[in-house]
Amino acid sequence: MTALAFHQVGVRYGDRAALVDFSLELAPGEVVALIGETGSGKSSAALAALGLLPDGARIEGQIVRSGRVAMVFQEPLLALDPLMRVGRQVAEAVRAPRAQARARAAQALIDVGLDPARVARRYPHELSGGQRQRVGIAMALAGEPAVLVADEPTTALDPDTTAQVIALLVAAARNRGMALLLVTHDLALARCHADRLVLLDAGRVVETGRLPAALTLPRTATLLAQIDHVPQRGPLSPDRQPVLTVRGLVHGYDGRRVLDGIEFDIHAGEIVGLIGPSGEGKSTLLRLVLGLETPQAGTVTIAGHDMHKVHGAQLRDARRHVQAVFQDPGASLDPHWRVGRIVAEPLGLWPGSLSRQATHAKVCDALARVGLDGDAAGRYPGAFSGGQRQRIALARALVVEPALIVLDEATSALDAAVRADMLDLLAGLGDSGIALLFVTHDQAMIAGLADRVLHLSDGRV
Amino acid sequence: MRRLVAGLVLTALFVVPALVALVWTPWDVTAIDVAARMQGPSLRHWLGTDPLGRDVLSLLMAGASVSLGVATAAIAAALALGVPIGLIASARPGWIDDLLMRGADVLFAFPGLLLAILLSATLGPGAIDAALAIALFNVPVFARVARGAALPIWSAPFVAAARIAGRSRLTIARTHVLPNIAAPVIVQASIQGGMALLAEAGLSFAGLGVQPPAPSWGRMLADAQTLIGSAPRLALVPGLAIVVAVSGLTLLGDALADSRRRTRGRG
Numbered sequence: 001m002t003a004l005a006f007h008q009v010g011v012r013y014g015d016r017a018a019l020v021d022f023s024l025e026l027a028p029g030e031v032v033a034l035i036g037e038t039g040s041g042k043s044s045a046a047l048a049a050l051g052l053l054p055d056g057a058r059i060e061g062q063i064v065r066s067g068r069v070a071m072v073f074q075e076p077l078l079a080l081d082p083l084m085r086v087g088r089q090v091a092e093a094v095r096a097p098r099a100q101a102r103a104r105a106a107q108a109l110i111d112v113g114l115d116p117a118r119v120a121r122r123y124p125h126e127l128s129g130g131q132r133q134r135v136g137i138a139m140a141l142a143g144e145p146a147v148l149v150a151d152e153p154t155t156a157l158d159p160d161t162t163a164q165v166i167a168l169l170v171a172a173a174r175n176r177g178m179a180l181l182l183v184t185h186d187l188a189l190a191r192c193h194a195d196r197l198v199l200l201d202a203g204r205v206v207e208t209g210r211l212p213a214a215l216t217l218p219r220t221a222t223l224l225a226q227i228d229h230v231p232q233r234g235p236l237s238p239d240r241q242p243v244l245t246v247r248g249l250v251h252g253y254d255g256r257r258v259l260d261g262i263e264f265d266i267h268a269g270e271i272v273g274l275i276g277p278s279g280e281g282k283s284t285l286l287r288l289v290l291g292l293e294t295p296q297a298g299t300v301t302i303a304g305h306d307m308h309k310v311h312g313a314q315l316r317d318a319r320r321h322v323q324a325v326f327q328d329p330g331a332s333l334d335p336h337w338r339v340g341r342i343v344a345e346p347l348g349l350w351p352g353s354l355s356r357q358a359t360h361a362k363v364c365d366a367l368a369r370v371g372l373d374g375d376a377a378g379r380y381p382g383a384f385s386g387g388q389r390q391r392i393a394l395a396r397a398l399v400v401e402p403a404l405i406v407l408d409e410a411t412s413a414l415d416a417a418v419r420a421d422m423l424d425l426l427a428g429l430g431d432s433g434i435a436l437l438f439v440t441h442d443q444a445m446i447a448g449l450a451d452r453v454l455h456l457s458d459g460r461v
Numbered sequence: 462m463r464r465l466v467a468g469l470v471l472t473a474l475f476v477v478p479a480l481v482a483l484v485w486t487p488w489d490v491t492a493i494d495v496a497a498r499m500q501g502p503s504l505r506h507w508l509g510t511d512p513l514g515r516d517v518l519s520l521l522m523a524g525a526s527v528s529l530g531v532a533t534a535a536i537a538a539a540l541a542l543g544v545p546i547g548l549i550a551s552a553r554p555g556w557i558d559d560l561l562m563r564g565a566d567v568l569f570a571f572p573g574l575l576l577a578i579l580l581s582a583t584l585g586p587g588a589i590d591a592a593l594a595i596a597l598f599n600v601p602v603f604a605r606v607a608r609g610a611a612l613p614i615w616s617a618p619f620v621a622a623a624r625i626a627g628r629s630r631l632t633i634a635r636t637h638v639l640p641n642i643a644a645p646v647i648v649q650a651s652i653q654g655g656m657a658l659l660a661e662a663g664l665s666f667a668g669l670g671v672q673p674p675a676p677s678w679g680r681m682l683a684d685a686q687t688l689i690g691s692a693p694r695l696a697l698v699p700g701l702a703i704v705v706a707v708s709g710l711t712l713l714g715d716a717l718a719d720s721r722r723r724t725r726g727r728g
Contacts, residue, residue, distance in 0.1 A: 316627050319625065324621070326618040326622070334619045334623075334637050346625070
């Protein structure tokens with residue numbers, strides 16, 4: 001008895017094969033993790049199971065479903081209709097007359113740990129990310145599917161919520177005898193919860209096996225090592241010049257205080273982690289440090305300048321000393337600019353004017369520091385992979401030789417192997433005397449990389 | 462794809478004759494030849510002649526270049542004014558944004574025909590007054606499209622990166638935001654171009670646009686109005702030309718918008 005079976009399924013987009021000769025059987029109540037990096041074909045497999053492949057995709061082979069197949073999406077805010085109350089959306093997924101559907105929807109909300117009296121009348125934007133994903137799961141379960149496909153269901157959630165949502169999905173599979181296909185790039189997540197592991201690479205199954213035995217298979221073991229990779233740090237330089245001093249920082253929106261008296265220092269060559277729950281002001285703090293917003297009170301001192309008091313040449317000098325790398329390497333580079341122009345952009349902050357040759361030399365130098373060729377400068381960001389784009393963003397930060405680089409979840413969108421390389425690169429920057437302020441959710445990673453970790457909660461460090 | 466081809470073919474169908482008419486028409490459109498009046502289609506006059514003996518094909522071609530000229534000038538002026546307004550509004554949230562966009566609202570609320578009458582009363586009727594009226598009417602359209610497309614760009618991380626690089630908001634608007642909103646603005650310009658053609662014909666028909674003896678599709682329709690019973694061909698020819706031109710530009714804009722959505726969906 002199988003709940004879902006793929007028989008030699010292939011998916012092609014034009015000339016590109018996204019999935020090749022993919023065979024997999026799921027038994028009722030079984031949890032199978034489909035692991036792979038970006039572009040490995042795991043989402044194509046998931047969409048094929050649902051018959052949701054986009055126009056232009058060609059599918060071969062056979063998929064046998066023993067009952068309904070439902071899906072939990074990556075981004076719950078996009079998967080819910082923003083104009084419809086949550087209760088009605090869940091009821092819509094129930095195949096029953098209206099009065100019955102409402103009762104069943106209420107039960108579905110209870111099953112995912114939500115109180116229907118409190119949430120059913122609300123709109124999606126009034127719920128937290130975790131609550132939204134629970135609603136998404138309630139909708140998927142309301143149709144009593146034989147198979148549930150969850151495509152990266154927790155990437156938009158913080159670590160605590162992730163654990164709860166995964167536990168909920170696994171429990172639903174066990175209790176209902178429903179097969180769960182967990183599609184994820186996160187091996188760490190899969191190894192705790194799945195019965196079986198299927199590792200995809202470039203559209204092909206490279207390894208498959210029962211857990212925990214599968215963790216010793218060579219490719220899986222390599223992947224695990226990359227995930228747990230801790231970069232080597234040199235000794236901290238004895239020169240403990242502060243590059244950033246934050247004192248009494250207060251800021252808020254609409255009368256709500258997000259930051260309430262933040263104080264800390266960062267010294268040359270230091271790598272400092274900044275962690276804290278979502279919505280606790282990490283991003284606000286970054287925007288203040290970068291001078292993108294003006295605080296209601298307090299000071300941010302960079303290279304001897306109070307970021308929010310100085311003007312003109314002094315402000316440019318302050319700006320030159322603090323640069324940033326953002327989370328999404330796709331969105332942080334202007335798609336209409338060539339890489340050379342992107343990397344050169346902050347050079348407007350350089351004291352004095354630079355000749356064409358000097359600018360070009362600096363750009364090539366910055367690209368070399370992040371391991372890219374000088375001829376990358378002539379191409380557009382679209383020609384590069386996610387990891388390479390993040391290196392370009394880092395080169396743009398390095399080109400003005402800053403004292404501090406602020407990283408906003410700068411490695412969370414990267415695959416394990418690329419991320420391990422990036423962490424080594426960052427550790428090397430720390431050794432060369434550049435201070436890093438690294439905002440992240442990933443506590444294990446930052447514990448390995450950082451010299452010090454700041455916890456932000458209730459607007460304080 | 463099929464719509465794109467259809468749009469391109471229909472657009473070419475009036476743009477090419479309009480360009481040819483700038484240097485050559487089969488007959489002189491100002492030459493009146495009463496002896497040859499009201500002829501049906503023949504080898505000498507492919508689409509026949511009008512009550513003054515002018516060649517209808519030549520009138521149609523010359524009219525196309527006048528209409529195209531007025532529409533192009535109007536859209537170019539509206540783009541030159543509207544896009545910067547939208548860009549500045551998106552770059553300066555707060556009272557500058559409010560001032561600019563409420564101003565655009567007021568302009569938008571003003572009926573186009575009223576505007577045209579006002580302008581021809583003050584400037585005297587003519588091609589320039591028609592172009593000006595159409596341009597003014599389109600300024601708020603482009604201001605809104607530009608602002609709407611620009612707002613999400615302002616929250617993109619690459620704009621934050623540019624600000625950290627010390628660029629001013631106006632520089633960012635010019636170098637980062639403008640190239641990234643070009644596609645929707647071009648699509649809108651194509652659609653508004655079709656509307657401008659229609660508006661020009663309407664204004665000339667009402668006597669507020671191009672003045673005789675300069676030919677125009679709207680004038681041809683107005684002249685044919687009283688003869689519609691005896692020579693429906695005279696009204697049909699410019700009418701069909703307007704339909705072809707407007708649908709061509711609209712199809713083109715539609716197809717461009719569609720292909721843009723598709724490529725964006727893939728990215």
